[in-house]
Amino acid sequence: MEIDMKKSKIKVAVIGAGFSGILAGIKLREQGIDFEIFEKASTLGGTWRDNVYPGVACDVPSHLYVYSFAPNPRWSHRYADGSQIWRYLEKTAKKYRIFEKITFDTEIASAEWQGDRWKLTTSAGKLSFAEIVITAVGRLHHPSMPNLKGLDDFRGEICHSARWDTSFDERGKSIGIIGTGSSGVQIIAALSASASRLTIFQRTPHWVLSVPNPATPFLTKMAMRLPFVAKYYYKKLQRDFAKLTAGVGSGEDALIARAARKHLKRVRDPVLRAKVTPDYTPGCKRMVASPNYHEAIQRENVEIVTDAIERIVPEGIRTVTGRTVNLDAIVLATGFQAGAFLRPMKVVGADGVTLDAIWSDLDINYKTVALPHMPNFFMINGPYSPGGTIPIIAIAEIDVKYIMKCVEHIRRNDIAMAPSMDASRNWLNGVRNRASQTVWVTGGCQSWYLGKDGVPIVNPANLEELSEDLRAIELDDFVIFRKIESDRSREYA
Numbered sequence: 099m100e101i102d103m104k105k106s107k108i109k110v111a112v113i114g115a116g117f118s119g120i121l122a123g124i125k126l127r128e129q130g131i132d133f134e135i136f137e138k139a140s141t142l143g144g145t146w147r148d149n150v151y152p153g154v155a156c157d158v159p160s161h162l163y164v165y166s167f168a169p170n171p172r173w174s175h176r177y178a179d180g181s182q183i184w185r186y187l188e189k190t191a192k193k194y195r196i197f198e199k200i201t202f203d204t205e206i207a208s209a210e211w212q213g214d215r216w217k218l219t220t221s222a223g224k225l226s227f228a229e230i231v232i233t234a235v236g237r238l239h240h241p242s243m244p245n246l247k248g249l250d251d252f253r254g255e256i257c258h259s260a261r262w263d264t265s266f267d268e269r270g271k272s273i274g275i276i277g278t279g280s281s282g283v284q285i286i287a288a289l290s291a292s293a294s295r296l297t298i299f300q301r302t303p304h305w306v307l308s309v310p311n312p313a314t315p316f317l318t319k320m321a322m323r324l325p326f327v328a329k330y331y332y333k334k335l336q337r338d339f340a341k342l343t344a345g346v347g348s349g350e351d352a353l354i355a356r357a358a359r360k361h362l363k364r365v366r367d368p369v370l371r372a373k374v375t376p377d378y379t380p381g382c383k384r385m386v387a388s389p390n391y392h393e394a395i396q397r398e399n400v401e402i403v404t405d406a407i408e409r410i411v412p413e414g415i416r417t418v419t420g421r422t423v424n425l426d427a428i429v430l431a432t433g434f435q436a437g438a439f440l441r442p443m444k445v446v447g448a449d450g451v452t453l454d455a456i457w458s459d460l461d462i463n464y465k466t467v468a469l470p471h472m473p474n475f476f477m478i479n480g481p482y483s484p485g486g487t488i489p490i491i492a493i494a495e496i497d498v499k500y501i502m503k504c505v506e507h508i509r510r511n512d513i514a515m516a517p518s519m520d521a522s523r524n525w526l527n528g529v530r531n532r533a534s535q536t537v538w539v540t541g542g543c544q545s546w547y548l549g550k551d552g553v554p555i556v557n558p559a560n561l562e563e564l565s566e567d568l569r570a571i572e573l574d575d576f577v578i579f580r581k582i583e584s585d586r587s588r589e590y591a
């Protein structure tokens with residue numbers, strides 16, 4: 099749809115051009131609302147632009163890892179690699195004419211509410227204005243660096259999984275890898291085939307599902323071109339996935355948990371099997387899926403070291419037992435600062451209330467999408483979004499559907515709205531109470547799901563529950579600020 103400036107009246111600023119930001123753009127265009135997407139990098143893609151390490155792939159079936167309205171009949175495998183996912187997003191953004199609405203190389207450093215609209219300041223000091231802000235800045239964006247003594251002294255190469263140097267050649271090298279979560283497992287499987295030695299420094303083993311990754315049959319590719327087949331298949335996968343994971347949050351013996359236990363038997367050597375057998379309940383940490391991890395760790399050139407790391411030394415890694423493993427390169431698969439939501443952006447809402455003031459420990463939130471004192475400010479995949487193995491694009495679609503209802507309400511009534519503090523606290527208390535009964539707390543592990551006080555910063559809701567929570571705007575939960583009185587004719591800087 100063409101954007102009708104008379105109908106639009108308002109402008110929406112979307113921050114971030116990953117899956118979530120592109121989705122917001124598509125839906126804003128459909129609704130005829132004027133918008134601009136700000137992206138700090140020179141291209142779109144977020145996660146799939148930044149994570150280009152060997153073996154990167156999605157770990158939910160690719161036909162489910164799409165926008166529900168934009169199936170992709172071309173996926174080469176059940177779990178597509180990262181470059182295909184990036185291309186899918188690029189193609190979809192082109193199809194829906196989103197590229198022309200993205201301002202690249204533009205990081206939003208601050209957002210300040212001006213009484214009737216938001217003033218956005220880029221890190222280069224440029225100003226922009228919008229009545230509504232939608233943040234789509236990602237939950238897994240800022241890499242987490244391990245706090246290891248001597249890291250700067252290492253003489254070889256150091257690669258973080260989320261900032262991979264694509265010129266790095268692992269062939270013939272002795273490589274150490276720290277981290278055995280989703281990215282670590284994918285890197286281990288890939289590098290084990292080409293590195294001369296791969297030493298895995300494992301602090302905690304993960305539950306790994308050994309999932310086959312067959313090529314997509316030709317007939318499936320053909321059938322998926324038919325919209326009704328694609329729609330049916332997406333829904334079927336969603337149902338199957340929900341069945342597989344049902345109960346895992348409450349620590350029940352869910353199908354997925356049973357499968358993970360069974361798959362461990364693929365490790366033939368009992369000593370090695372004991373090393374990779376977690377001592378916590380499946381589901382406590384995000385479960386990992388891999389077609390070839392169990393084979394990779396049984397290769398001759400692969401060793402798992404479970405002794406803690408004492409320090410990094412110029413020639414390699416020294417463990418607490420005094421052993422030094424000589425290495426040419428160290429791979430850090432140490433994940434992300436998952437609690438750094440929206441940061442380092444400075445956000446100042448109504449009456450000068452800052453994000454830092456209301457978020458000492460992410461402890462205020464309204465239904466994952468809005469914040470008190472922040473009028474016309476919305477988040478996609480915000481804090482307390484569902485965790486576990488739920489495909490994130492489906493969560494983003496539910497968030498955006500709700501946000502679009504709010505955008506329409508704001509546009510039609512010329513208002514600014516933010517949830518009240520009481521409604522936010524009530525909602526969050528409910529989620530935190532429920533979250534503290536989950537396997538994330540009771541399962542006997544530490545994970546990035548847990549906030550500083552040990553209560554998860556993720557929501558135990560499944561997709562249906564989230565959908566129900568975000569079905570309609572509950573106006574009683576909102577504070578309505580003064581009418582938007584900006585001069586519609588003024589130029590946006």
Ligand SMILES: Cc1cc2nc3c(=O)[nH]c(=O)nc-3n(C[C@H](O)[C@H](O)[C@H](O)COP(=O)(O)OP(=O)(O)OC[C@H]3O[C@@H](n4cnc5c(N)ncnc54)[C@H](O)[C@@H]3O)c2cc1C
Nearest residue numbers: 114116117118138144145156157158205206235236489490
């Ligand atoms: C290796 C890896 C594999 C994954 N696999 C799966 C999977 O199989 N299934 C699944 O559901 N999820 C998976 N995820 C989670 C994944 O992050 C989400 O599925 C999804 O890609 C998130 O999209 P997003 O748009 O919300 O965030 P992101 O992809 O992180 O995009 C955020 C964008 O915002 C930009 N940005 C941030 N701050 C600013 C700012 N201040 N100004 C301007 N721009 C800004 C960033 O540059 C980035 O482009 C995976 C994550 C990783 C790291």
